[in-house]
Amino acid sequence: MDTLPLPDDGNAAPPPTPDQLRELYSLMAAVRHLDVSAVAWQRQGIIPGYAPELGQEAAQVGSGYAVDTARDFVFPTYREMGVARAMGVDMVAYMSTHKATWHGGLYDPVKSRLAPIQAVVAGSVLHAVGWAHGQTLEQNDGVALAYLGDGASSQGDVHEAMNFAAVMKAPVVFFVQNNGWAISVPTERQVAGGSVAARAAGYGIPGVQVDGNDVVAVLEATRRAIAHCRSGNGPVVVEAMTYRRGPHSTSDDPGRYRSLDEERSGAGEDPLRRLRRRLLDDGIADDAFFAAAQAAAAAEETSIREGIEALGPRPGSEMFGLVFQETTPALQNQAASWREESEHV
Known part of the structure; x- marks a missing residue:
């Protein structure tokens, strides 16, 4: 579904350039490598806990890449490492939260435009709407990007946030990563109607459901939503349909509520493999590029791990x-x- 009005031709964002497509792939490769490594870090005792995002790289990188860090502000949950990386946040400072070195991370939220990590389910949406309403009162053109999952959408806080934002025409994008699971409960058992984006109509605001495994589709949908908000038209709901390929957290065992066959059939095409195929088909990347992207991702992970290990306990x-x-x-x-x-x- 897509009830978001199309922008005027003069305001429509151009499609990503070949350089940007290659950058998107490199970002996703870096996020994938760091995410998989962070799970291993937890098993090795380097960090006490982590919320993996395997399979959600396109949803996170595509949406984070659309943010204007000079004007906008992002309000994450505990699973937005890919968004932080796409926004250019210092990853040692970001990952320090998972090491429990300092609550909210060591990065500067004001300078990075990324609010502290929010562990309260649906808590980030309330903060986002408050900040966005402040932009309206001060006549600024910043847009808030609030992240939540399909499970969080069942919280009362989300209704209150969307209703208030709609009434006050607050410039906020409610970015829902529908990864199929609210910990162990599948979407169809806890989201009435099966779609969070469809609820937008109840608040009189536009809603977009997008393929969350297609980084270009996510980027374009998020850009449209942000432009809509920035023009004074009020909030938008974007629902990225993706799949959480790993556990909810490093303390979760997904094998207790789904089989490997269910995981394989429900996950769809891998986001990185999908973009790789597009780059090859369009002739804008070759095997040397992909090898270099993987090598850079591995080197980056090593540097971040060393930085994390160097952080002493508080x-x-x-x-x-x-x-x-x-x-x-x-x-x-x-x-x-x-x-x-x-x-x-």
Whole structure:
């Protein structure tokens, strides 16, 4: 479905150039390599936990590539590493959150235009609408891009956010990555009607459902949605239909709720293989390019891993000192017990 009005010819974004298509592939290759490696890091004890995005590279890179980091602001969940990479965020600083080095990551949200990672399901949409409404009040032309999953769309916060944004014509794109699963619950068992984009009609706003495994289609749909918002037309819902090929998190076992045959049949074509075929068919990339992209991805992952391992642990006392502006007797007692048990003082 697509109820988003087509832009005027003079405002339509041009299709990606050959250089941009090659850049999109390189970004997806880097994201894929880092994502797979991050799962291995968790198994090796380098990071305590991670939310994989295997299979969602096109949805994330395509949408993140559309962001204007001079004006717009992105509000992620805990699974938007690919978006951060496409936006040029320092990945050691980003991945520090998964190392539990510092809540929200070590990157600067204001400079990077990426809000802190949001672990509360559907929490990012409320923050995005608030920021977008502020843009309207200040007569700025920034657009908020709020990420959520099909599972999060069942939360009441999403209804409140979409309703408020529609009423106030807030410039926010609700970018839904429908990866087929709300942890262990399939979309058809928790999304009435099977489509999140279709709900947009209930709020009187446009909705677009796009092939989330086609990076070019995602890029074009996101660009259209952002342009619609920037023109003062209010919010848009974009639903990227993709598939989570791996576990929900490194503590999840997808084998308990789906078979390998179901995973293979439901996942569709691999996003990287799809773009690779297009580049080869169009004659704008060759085997040497793909080999170089893979080598660059491996080198980047090594550099990020070394940066993560170099980050020392935060002082344990911070868990007590950064809770309240003024401490409480109960917190003081807990801090004293912790020091006695861990520091023997």
